Amino acid sequence: DTAVSQTPKYLVTQMGNDKSIKCEQNLGHDTMYWYKQDSKKFLKIMFSYNNKELIINETVPNRFSPKSPDKAHLNLHINSLELGDSAVYFCASSQADRHTGELFFGEGSRLTVL
Amino acid sequence: GQNIDQPTEMTATEGAIVQINCTYQTSGFNGLFWYQQHAGEAPTFLSYNVLDGLEEKGRFSSFLSRSKGYSYLLLKELQMKDSASYLCVLMDSNYQLIWGAGTKLIIKP
Numbered sequence: 001d002t003a004v005s006q007t008p009k010y011l012v013t014q015m016g017n018d019k020s021i022k023c024e025q026n027l028g029h030d031t032m033y034w035y036k037q038d039s040k041k042f043l044k045i046m047f048s049y050n051n052k053e054l055i056i057n058e059t060v061p062n063r064f065s066p067k068s069p070d071k072a073h074l075n076l077h078i079n080s081l082e083l084g085d086s087a088v089y090f091c092a093s094s095q096a097d098r099h100t101g102e103l104f105f106g107e108g109s110r111l112t113v114l
Numbered sequence: 115g116q117n118i119d120q121p122t123e124m125t126a127t128e129g130a131i132v133q134i135n136c137t138y139q140t141s142g143f144n145g146l147f148w149y150q151q152h153a154g155e156a157p158t159f160l161s162y163n164v165l166d167g168l169e170e171k172g173r174f175s176s177f178l179s180r181s182k183g184y185s186y187l188l189l190k191e192l193q194m195k196d197s198a199s200y201l202c203v204l205m206d207s208n209y210q211l212i213w214g215a216g217t218k219l220i221i222k223p
Contacts, residue, residue, distance in 0.1 A: 041199065043157070043213040090156055102147075103211070105156035 003027050006091045006106035013081060014114055021076045021109045023091030032074035033103065034066060035090040043090070049074055078111075086113045116140040118214035120202045125220045126192055134187045134200050134217045142207020148176050148187045149201040151216065157201060160187070189219075197221045 006023040013019055025032060031050040035043050047066045048055045054066065063079045078085060091106040117139045126132040138146070145164035149157040163169055163178035163185065175188040187200055199216035206212060 040215060042215050043201070045211065102159045102162065103157075105158070107156050108154075 004091055004093055004104050004106040006089075006109050008109060009107060010110050010112075012112045012114065015081055015083060017081050018077070018079045019081060019111070020078070021089055021091075021111075023074050023076070023106055024072055025091075025093040025104070026072065027093055027104060029093035029095055029104070030071060031094050032068070032071075033092040033094070034074065034076050035092060035105075037088045037090060037108070039087070046076075046089075047074075081111075081113045083113050086111055116204055116206055116212045118202055118204055118212060120200075120214050120217045122215070123218045123220065125222060126189075128192055128194060128221055128223050130192050131188065131190050132192060132219065134189075134202075134219065136185045136187075136202035136214060138183050138185070138202070138204050140183070140204055140206055140212075143180060144205040144207060144209055146176075146178055146185050147203040147205065147211070148174075148185075149203060150198050151201060152198045160200075192221050194221050194223070 004025045033048045034046040036046055037043050045057050046060045049068055051071050065077045066074055068074045088108045088110045090108045092103040094103050120136045145162055147162050148160040150160050151157040161176035163176050166178055166180055168175055168177045173190045178185045199218045201216040202214040204212040
């Protein structure tokens with residue numbers, strides 16, 4: 001059973017389109033995250049979310065929005081896609097106990113904007 | 115602010131030992147992690163250090179010196195499957211993870 005799964009794994013689209021990436025975790029974790037990994041391989045936090053608070057990285061454009069229908073799901077919506085949005089997007093989850101910090105990652109969704 | 119430095123790339127021989135160093139600067143510290151990421155795959159957790167000293171886990175060990183802002187990951191008895199990027203990750207005073215760019219480790223036969 002896949003612990004953290006995200007779909008689609010590959011997404012190719014035109015500039016200006018709106019797209020979504022879905023994420024689900026079956027680990028019973030309370031906190032979920034979206035990370036962006038660009039061509040330079042830096043992993044940058046975009047959002048972290050649990051049932052109490054949404055923490056947004058202030059550098060993330062408001063074209064990006066997380067939506068969580070329940071604690072096992074955190075979807076990423078992107079409006080008006082730009083070329084610079086091309087990257088691999090990773091979903092992750094962790095226990096509410098921040099002191100461990102261990103994250104469990106999905107396999108990534110490679111977004112290519114043409 | 116925070117800053118993490120680690121070598122971009124290292125090469126080692128199968129069966130040997132390699133040490134990947136990481137130095138960091140931060141105003142607040144709640145631990146340091148090492149993650150492994152194979153090309154095209156997701157990062158996977160390797161270790162967590164919050165106190166000074168060496169933590170050993172099988173062929174992998176991680177060391178931390180908080181006063182020096184320094185950590186290393188030691189890989190013994192290298193195998194070809196150890197070829198991957200190794201990411202040094204800092205947890206700051208707000209429990210946020212700050213990711214280094216990673217060290218690409220190439221293992222040669």
